[in-house]
Amino acid sequence: MSRKPSTDDGDELLARLGTLTAQARERAELQRSLVELAVALQRGMLPGDLPVAPGFHLAVQYSPAFHGLNVGGDWYDAFRMLDGCIGLSIGDVQGHNIEAAAFMGQVRVGLRALASVTSEPGELLSRTNELLLSLGTDLFATCTFMRLDPSTGVLESARAGHIPCVWATADGKSGIAEDEGGPPLGIQEGQDYPVTRYRLSTGGVFVLLTDGVVEGPLLNVDEGLDQVVRLAGIAAVAGMDAGSLAAAVIKGAERVGHEDDAAVLVVGHDAPDVRR
Template sequence: MYRSGTADDGEELLAELQSLTTQARKLAEMQRSRVELAVALQRGMLPRELPQPPGVRLAVGYVPANHGLNVGGDWYDVFALPDGRVGMSVGDVQGHNIEAAAFMGQVRVCLRALASVTGDPGELLARTNDLLVSLGADLFATCTFLLLDPAEGTLDCARAGHIPHVWATADGAAGVDDGEGGPPLGVLHGAEYPVTRHRIATGGVFVLLTDGVVEGPSLVLEEGLRQVMALASTAAVEGGDIDALVASVMRLAGTVGHEDDAAVLVVGHDGGAARPGPPGE
């Protein structure tokens, strides 16, 4: 009589399936722990409080890509300098893993440390870039750095491969920054980063973003920036709360069609210490 297998064969198969299931569960738990660690690392490196320079309002929004097994390296940062100016950065590290989150921390620390050495955003990005290149990291980061002078009402801006920021004024004017930028940080030694100067107009706003806010399968970058420009213009004309503007922009981030980090930083001028003027160079 023909038999396809024995009881021992069945027990072996069950034992092997149980072993594979256990290994898969342990691997999933380990990966989840790595994601939780990376998210904690991200959040721990973001500023807990924002400076409150006279005449200027600041608001931020941030959602990490901690869905599934991915986590990114987007960040925002705002910090006061001894001379009364305020340094601000928004950036995005290549990759979606714990290494990206750790590299984000390196970039942020470099920017903060070197901001006390040079008051020029272009030189700051150049020094940060050369330092990252010298470390030999396999990752790179895009970044926008702004230096705000509340007393003068100016914003000096330098970009390293990052998407441009959006501006709007209370009289209805709005646009996307067209200043020239340099390459991403950590790629090319000796890179240069041009600086564009803006003047903060009373009631005006500047919106800094990462690409996870305005670009994805459901939204091309140009359209995403156009929608942010419309939101910023409405907020500036109506004299709206910049926290509400951040909330509107973050809602837009939920429509781009993918799960990525999303960071937004809004700078507004309430007509206090700074002298009003057009937002251009």
């Protein structure tokens, strides 16, 4: 004959369920606080102002897209260097947590600090790679660093495992930047990063971005890059300003179905104003 559950058994079960529910709520609140802290770290470490140079315009768009309790470590940066050139960097830290967000800040600050020692993009990435390895962390980062000389329009680029940039000219040409690149930062010692030179012609644009803009469940990276190439080409021919192009590129990122950060940095060489 089965024993009928007592009222005491039911009370004990309810008490246990209440305890488990309270513990789950506390864990959820803790994770939510960590996400909010990571997002605050991201926003606090990104530059508030962009450098200004006659004939050139910089524009950025950044979407710290996070899914559930994860948050990424994408960044962008632009700053005036000691030689008068403008340093441009964009990158992505491996991982989606508060450690990734904090490491992102270390990479960005490290690049700025070492740019006072050398402004040559390849050497700068090599030194940053050694710096990150000295920190003893398991994290690594992909990055593109460019040096823009406003007096000539020359862009010197070095890439560490990052997706390539996109370019377009006012005469209707556009494409994906072809540079050799090297491995991500923070993986292996003694790495070299080849430098590729480009010239930003009048009315032309360069678009630096992170993979969250062009890659996701609904779109592979090649299709995503082709999408940005088309947008950049249209923008250059139409004389669209850098800010409008950056906004269009980040809007297009919605099509990839990503759960990652998305960052866009556009460099535009102003076309002459022919209006009277």
